[in-house]
Amino acid sequence: xxxxxxxxxxxxxxxxxxxxxxxxxxxxxxxxxxxxxxxxxxxxxxxxxxxxxxxxxxxxxxxxxxxxxxxxxxxxxxxxxxxxxxxxxxxxxxxxxxxxxxxxxxx
Amino acid sequence: xxxxxxxxxxxxxxxxxxxxxxxxxxxxxxxxxxxxxxxxxxxxxxxxxxxxxxxxxxxxxxxxxxxxxxxxxxxxxxxxxxxxxxxxxxxxxxxxxxxxxxxxxxxxxxxxxxxxxxxxxx
Numbered sequence: 001x002x003x004x005x006x007x008x009x010x011x012x013x014x015x016x017x018x019x020x021x022x023x024x025x026x027x028x029x030x031x032x033x034x035x036x037x038x039x040x041x042x043x044x045x046x047x048x049x050x051x052x053x054x055x056x057x058x059x060x061x062x063x064x065x066x067x068x069x070x071x072x073x074x075x076x077x078x079x080x081x082x083x084x085x086x087x088x089x090x091x092x093x094x095x096x097x098x099x100x101x102x103x104x105x106x107x
Numbered sequence: 108x109x110x111x112x113x114x115x116x117x118x119x120x121x122x123x124x125x126x127x128x129x130x131x132x133x134x135x136x137x138x139x140x141x142x143x144x145x146x147x148x149x150x151x152x153x154x155x156x157x158x159x160x161x162x163x164x165x166x167x168x169x170x171x172x173x174x175x176x177x178x179x180x181x182x183x184x185x186x187x188x189x190x191x192x193x194x195x196x197x198x199x200x201x202x203x204x205x206x207x208x209x210x211x212x213x214x215x216x217x218x219x220x221x222x223x224x225x226x227x228x229x
Contacts (some may be wrong), residue, residue, distance in 0.1 A: 036152075044202075
């Protein structure tokens, strides 16, 4: 199985900060990676697919890059609505696997 | 508007069975592959199973293979997850989610339901 490792596990930041989350795959997954945002008690919401494509309706302050084994999600200017947990997920091969999640907290 | 509504969860004893349903609306259900993803309390997301749009292809996580069966009723716009031989470690919020294509390979999830809680305990 492909292992997905996110860092950091928790991130404390302030409104307006630039925030970067990293996701590493244990083997190459090309660009078959998605990022999801999840708020407490809510379902995950798709932000990014195919490593860098912004899902329709997602604010442009979210961006992502990477291919192969290393990927990043960047929030250019953190907004109050962005405090949440972010998950990466590979869909290169089954079984699909998720990172352990990165919780973005208010500093 | 795409809507996915899970039902059928609850409290079950170890070794018991449950059947989850996911009622889909707002899109042509028969044109999309579907999946189940679960989240144990306070834990991360774990993919469980996926099924192609016509039901001809299915995939399972090793942790549920042989115990869970995914199926769909395209005439009733409903996705199912039959769960047998349940274990304490199956306790989780189970989400139904839509894939963006008809097939189950190289395709991501886009819409998710709100989840349905399954608790396995004596």
